[in-house]
Amino acid sequence: MRSRTAPGTMKVSPKRVPLSAYLGAVGMPGVTAYVGLFDIGAPKPGETVCVSAASGAVGSVVGQLAKLHGCHVVGIAGGKEKCDYVTGELGFDACVDYKANNLDADVRAATPKGVDVYFENVGGPALDAVLKRINPFARIPLCGLVSHTTRRRPTP
Numbered sequence: 577m578r579s580r581t582a583p584g585t586m587k588v589s590p591k592r593v594p595l596s597a598y599l600g601a602v603g604m605p606g607v608t609a610y611v612g613l614f615d616i617g618a619p620k621p622g623e624t625v626c627v628s629a630a631s632g633a634v635g636s637v638v639g640q641l642a643k644l645h646g647c648h649v650v651g652i653a654g655g656k657e658k659c660d661y662v663t664g665e666l667g668f669d670a671c672v673d674y675k676a677n678n679l680d681a682d683v684r685a686a687t688p689k690g691v692d693v694y695f696e697n698v699g700g701p702a703l704d705a706v707l708k709r710i711n712p713f714a715r716i717p718l719c720g721l722v723s724h725t726t727r728r729r730p731t732p
């Protein structure tokens with residue numbers, strides 16, 4: 577007997593991908609990455625795509641999709657370990673460690689042809705640094721501004 581699902585829902589199956597993937601690449605983060613990158617970012621092969629929070633649920637998918645699409649892909653992440661994961665495991669072309677206190681120069685070095693698509697997840701200093709490298713007619717899918725939402729508010 578076929579199982580019934582409510583309208584707009586889908587029964588997930590572990591037969592094709594692990595159940596945990598439905599919380600990531602084939603779940604909401606993956607759909608967010610896909611729609612933001614292709615519907616808003618509209619990258620062309622050969623263009624430079626930069627993404628912040630590159631090792632996170634959304635950013636990791638954005639970069640892998642952009643790479644499959646033939647783009648030069650640059651991530652921004654916090655710390656050497658995360659950057660090594662982004663380039664070594666995820667296959668990005670470069671990753672800038674924003675915690676190394678050399679953000680402007682490191683973003684400039686990683687984006688010799690400027691930035692055509694900036695998929696924004698964090699805002700703050702990362703956004704400032706990438707805007708200095710942004711090309712004419714670039715697209716910026718604004719997915720999130722987590723550095724603003726996690727900022728501590730002064731207690732009244």
Ligand SMILES: NC(=O)c1ccc[n+]([C@@H]2O[C@H](COP(=O)([O-])OP(=O)(O)OC[C@H]3O[C@@H](n4cnc5c(N)ncnc54)[C@H](OP(=O)(O)O)[C@@H]3O)[C@@H](O)[C@H]2O)c1
Pocket residue numbers: 604605606608629630631632633634635652653654655658697698700719720721722723724726
């Ligand atoms: N998950 C979804 O389905 C979904 C849907 C819609 C929108 N969004 C938005 O997309 C963005 C990323 O979501 P996610 O699920 O990929 O997040 P995530 O996996 O939880 O990753 C978030 C990453 O943001 C970075 N971060 C946090 N505070 C920061 C700060 N102050 N400055 C710079 N980087 C900071 C951290 O990476 P580092 O350690 O590298 O700094 C952290 O690991 C968020 O803004 C979220 O609101 C997500």
